[in-house]
Amino acid sequence: MAAKRAERLVNLVIALLSTRQFVTAARIRSTVPGYEADDGTARADEAFKRMFERDKAELREMGVPLETGRTSVFDTEDGYRIARADYELPEIHLTGEEAAAVGLAVRLWESAQLAGAAQSALVKLKAAGVEVDTSRAIPIQPRLDRGEAAFEPCYAAARDRRRLQFDYRRPDEDAAVRRDVQPWGVVAWHGRWYLVGFDLDRQAPRVFRLSRVTGTPRAVGPAGAFEPPADLDLPAVVAGQVGGTEHLVVVRARPGTAIGVRRHATSLGPADDGDDRLELRTTEPWALADQLAAHGADVVVEAPTEMRDAVIARLTRLAAMGGTA
Amino acid sequence: MTATGTTDRMTRLLALVPYLAARPDGVEVAEAARDFGVTERQLRGDLELLWMCGLPGYGPGDLIDVAFEGDRVRVTFSAGMVRPLRLTTDEAVSLVVALRTLLELPGLVERDAVSRALAKVSAAAGAAGRVTPVAVSMDARAETLAVVRDALERRRALYLHYYVPTRDERTERTVDPMQLLFVDGSWYLEAWCRRAEGVRLFRLDRVDEVAVLDEPAAPPPQATGRSVDDGVYRPGPEAPAVRLRLARRARWVADYYPVEDVVPVDDPPGGLAVTVRTADLAWARRLVATLGGHAVVDEPAEIGAQVAAEARAALARYGVRAGGDG
Numbered sequence: 058m059a060a061k062r063a064e065r066l067v068n069l070v071i072a073l074l075s076t077r078q079f080v081t082a083a084r085i086r087s088t089v090p091g092y093e094a095d096d097g098t099a100r101a102d103e104a105f106k107r108m109f110e111r112d113k114a115e116l117r118e119m120g121v122p123l124e125t126g127r128t129s130v131f132d133t134e135d136g137y138r139i140a141r142a143d144y145e146l147p148e149i150h151l152t153g154e155e156a157a158a159v160g161l162a163v164r165l166w167e168s169a170q171l172a173g174a175a176q177s178a179l180v181k182l183k184a185a186g187v188e189v190d191t192s193r194a195i196p197i198q199p200r201l202d203r204g205e206a207a208f209e210p211c212y213a214a215a216r217d218r219r220r221l222q223f224d225y226r227r228p229d230e231d232a233a234v235r236r237d238v239q240p241w242g243v244v245a246w247h248g249r250w251y252l253v254g255f256d257l258d259r260q261a262p263r264v265f266r267l268s269r270v271t272g273t274p275r276a277v278g279p280a281g282a283f284e285p286p287a288d289l290d291l292p293a294v295v296a297g298q299v300g301g302t303e304h305l306v307v308v309r310a311r312p313g314t315a316i317g318v319r320r321h322a323t324s325l326g327p328a329d330d331g332d333d334r335l336e337l338r339t340t341e342p343w344a345l346a347d348q349l350a351a352h353g354a355d356v357v358v359e360a361p362t363e364m365r366d367a368v369i370a371r372l373t374r375l376a377a378m379g380g381t382a
Numbered sequence: 383m384t385a386t387g388t389t390d391r392m393t394r395l396l397a398l399v400p401y402l403a404a405r406p407d408g409v410e411v412a413e414a415a416r417d418f419g420v421t422e423r424q425l426r427g428d429l430e431l432l433w434m435c436g437l438p439g440y441g442p443g444d445l446i447d448v449a450f451e452g453d454r455v456r457v458t459f460s461a462g463m464v465r466p467l468r469l470t471t472d473e474a475v476s477l478v479v480a481l482r483t484l485l486e487l488p489g490l491v492e493r494d495a496v497s498r499a500l501a502k503v504s505a506a507a508g509a510a511g512r513v514t515p516v517a518v519s520m521d522a523r524a525e526t527l528a529v530v531r532d533a534l535e536r537r538r539a540l541y542l543h544y545y546v547p548t549r550d551e552r553t554e555r556t557v558d559p560m561q562l563l564f565v566d567g568s569w570y571l572e573a574w575c576r577r578a579e580g581v582r583l584f585r586l587d588r589v590d591e592v593a594v595l596d597e598p599a600a601p602p603p604q605a606t607g608r609s610v611d612d613g614v615y616r617p618g619p620e621a622p623a624v625r626l627r628l629a630r631r632a633r634w635v636a637d638y639y640p641v642e643d644v645v646p647v648d649d650p651p652g653g654l655a656v657t658v659r660t661a662d663l664a665w666a667r668r669l670v671a672t673l674g675g676h677a678v679v680d681e682p683a684e685i686g687a688q689v690a691a692e693a694r695a696a697l698a699r700y701g702v703r704a705g706g707d708g
Contacts, residue, residue: 060427060431062388063388063391063392063395063431064431064434064435066392067392067395067396067431067432067435068435068436068440070396071435071436071437071461071462071463072437072438074462074463075437075438075461075462088438089438090440115388115389115392118389119389119392119393119396119467119470120467120468120469120470120471120510121467122468143468144465144467144468145464145465145466145467145468146465146466146467146468146469146506147468147505147506147508148506149502149503149505149506150502151499151502152495152498154492154495155495155496155498155499155502156499157495158481158484158492158495158496158499159477159481159499159503161484162477162480162481162483162484162496162499163476163477163480165480165483165484166476166480170472171472171475171476171479171516172476173390173472174470174472174473174475174476175473175476175477175480176419177390177393177470177473178469178473178474178476178477180393180394180397180401180417180418180419180466181393181397181466181467181468181469181473182466183397183401183417183418184397184398184400184401184404184465184466185400185404185465185466185506186404186405212515212516215515215516216471216472216475216515230630231630231652240515241515242514242515242516242517243515243516243517244516244517244518244519245517245518245519246519247519248568268637291517292517292519295519296519314550315550316545316550316551316552317545317547317550320545320590346674347672347673347674348672350671350672350674350693350696351668351671351672351674352550353671353692353693353695353696354692354695354696354698354699356696357696357699357700365700369697369700369702370674371674371675372693372696372697372700372702373675373693373697373702374674374675374676375671375674375675375689375690375692375693376690376693376694376697377675377690378675378678378679378686378689378690378693
């Protein structure tokens with residue numbers, strides 16, 4: 058940025074912070090250095106207007122609470138001011154340990170959007186007098202939002218409450234399908250990122266895996282277009298749709314085998330034939346059926362019947378695969 | 383919001399005077415530059431610019447005044463710029479969500495300190511901190527993570543009971559910890575494995591028992607950490623090729639593992655032919671068995687035959703006779 062523009066913007070902020078009155082654009086033009094002077098020509102007026110509009114947009118983009126209004130009923134046009142109480146970061150004091158937590162927290166982000174925001178938040182905290190030591194070596198490579206191209210547009214649309222359209226391809230579908238969603242938020246749940254929102258075509262809440270979004274999601278329409286449910290618990294929505302209810306499964310395993318099954322099982326003691334009876338709990342029964350089938354003859358499902366049938370169906374397909382070769 | 387150069391510099395300029403005002407004894411220019419993440423030269427440029435700014439009137443008593451004393455700098459007149467600007471929504475979200483995440487990651491920082499920091503930052507963020515369209519929910523193995531972290535901090539060797547899924551066995555080993563990694567939703571310990579005499583990644587949810595040993599961690603000089611930017615699963619190019627045809631239900635394999643020579647096929651309908659490289663054919667066998675018939679092995683043929691034979695033996699235990707077997 059041109060140093061001149063930065064200088065003008067800083068002066069504008071200081072000028073508007075230093076007054077309780079609303080200051081008109083004309084007055085700003087004549088006091089704050091760097092604006093096109095009023096020489097009575099329409100060209101100069103036009104240049105000033107453009108410059109001032111750009112400056113206001115820039116300040117608002119940065120989060121400067123620029124107010125418009127009139128100081129008295131006799132004022133003929135709107136003026137501008139910045140209320141100090143709205144501008145200033147409230148007092149914040151952190152102990153060394155608390156500051157260390159903040160220093161560590163900001164390093165959990167990798168996407169440009171949140172990593173950049175975390176850095177500028179840190180700068181503000183330091184400017185508020187907080188000493189944050191970010192040099193402390195931590196034996197961790199945090200990769201919270203690593204490599205999710207759809208993260209930023211989904212996050213931004215949820216933040217601004219704008220409708221979002223994107224192409225979504227489930228692995229069992231041949232082609233991506235266009236989805237039209239009111240995005241409520243993005244959630245990392247057990248290491249995978251999901252978009253939670255209200256699907257406008259299906260008229261129901263839906264959960265989407267970000268890695269299955271193809272292309273770049275597009276926000277459409279105005280900001281503030283909808284209101285997420287007041288009692289929204291993002292991880293709970295994902296857990297409800299991804300996790301589902303818990304199922305109890307009882308299996309028999311040959312002694313000393315199926316270590317992977319035993320790691321998550323409760324032992325029910327030995328069966329008549331010397332096998333170990335094990336109880337398993339799962340919220341993803343089909344994934345468990347895949348695992349149990351892969352253990353082959355070492356594991357036999359006792360109950361429930363659905364699980365037994367599911368494993369037999371898998372084994373039957375697997376047995377057919379090799380033919381009689 | 384785009385983090386343009388303009389916004390970045392403006393954020394810095396508006397924060398710099400309050401930063402100095404909060405340190406009345408002054409601060410080393412080098413330290414200030416570090417705190418703002420810029421070079422000393424850039425920081426001096428910012429200070430020179432601020433010198434030209436101040437209160438309307440812009441006379442000598444109105445302009446921001448900065449004093450250099452040796453390599454230190456302090457502000458002598460702040461023109462009313464005493465506090466930094468409030469946090470934006472993105473800034474508040476980045477801190478609040480990351481601190482909430484730390485609360486779920488035991489053993490990194492003292493938990494009470496994290497929750498106090500979270501309360502203070504949320505309060506200071508005000509309305510911006512209440513909008514959190516991001517949530518992070520982790521499956522942290524609390525105890526294992528805390529023990530591993532302790533060993534890393536104190537540079538001690540670790541004794542592990544580690545489950546190896548491809549061989550379905552529990553192994554015991556002594557390792558020299560190098561670093562903790564969080565990749566694709568799982569925690570990994572990168573360590574020198576004394577048994578394998580090489581650097582290995584241990585997924586923490588496969589660690590069944592762990593103990594910190596009294597002896598120091600001493601990874602040999604040739605033990606170097608590797609980049610996990612392309613994921614943790616990286617077979618060498620010379621590893622044997624396994625050629626699979628994935629049915630629709632199994633196509634996720636192509637998203638999950640690095641695959642080559644991806645070709646759509648009609649048999650099975652809507653299928654995908656892929657090549658997976660692995661030095662460990664037991665892993666490939668287990669993968670195919672886990673896919674429950676939704677993947678067909680074209681090469682090497684013996685994998686398919688082995689999986690099918692195991693399935694027939696399993697069906698016999700259920701009293702089911704597999705069709706097609708002679």
